[in-house]
Amino acid sequence: MRQVGKAARFIKSSTLWRRNMRCSKLIATIIVLMISASITQAQWTTAPGAVAEANDFGLVDYSNREIIATGIGAVPPNAPNVGAARANAIRAAKVDALRNLVEAVKAVRVTSETTVSNNMVENDIVRTKVEAMVRGAQQVGDVKYLSDASVELTMSVPMSGIMDVVLPTTVTAAPPPAG
Structure with missing residues (x-):
């Protein structure tokens, strides 16, 4: 009878231990996510007074007229x-940065209603030219x-080249007001 009591206490204590471990893992995961979010936000800081917009993939710096993205490459185990290994990791980081x-x-917003993505979907020539501009990005x-x-690698592309492709090349004059 005494053995059953010890076993029951052991099972009860191990269940509590497992429950505590799950809570600890959950708390640790939340802390890691909060830290990584703050690091990501800190990564895209700009000079005071600069106009920039961060998104999930990079930073659109309107003040310096460039788009910046970072990529991370892992060392292959084989x-x-x-x-x-280092060369492969750098190559993987560059591919990731270009994708980002x-x-x-x-x-990037072209007008209040459209983005570059809208133009790329509607026009294959725009898509091809934008992708070519990005392939010519420079390492920062x-x-x-x-x-x-x-390894981590940062790449940038000038907005001027992208906007030359996306914005219309000809501007038509508005008709004179009737009156």
Whole structure:
């Protein structure tokens, strides 16, 4: 009879322990998400007085007329040596940054009702030219080597080239007012 009591207490205590662990994991996950959100927000800080708009993929800096995005690349586990691993991680970060840059460009507002994405969907020529502009993006700063062996790379593209493609090239004069 005494053995049953010990077993019941053990089961009860292990159930409480599991419940506490679940709560701890949930709290830890929430804390990590809050920290990563604040880091992401801090990453896109600009100079005081600058006009910029951050979205999920990058930053549209209207003051400097550029669109900026960051990519992260992981070191492949099957790389033959450290140099190849680093080169592959940098290449992956660049591809990720370019992908994020395309998405950031798509979010740029052309008018109050349309975005670059709308123009890209409606016109294949616009889509092709915008993607070509993004492929010509320049690296901003140095590659950052993170503590988990991944790398971070930031790329930018000038807004002038994108807007030249998206905005109409000819402007027609409004008819004179009747009167």
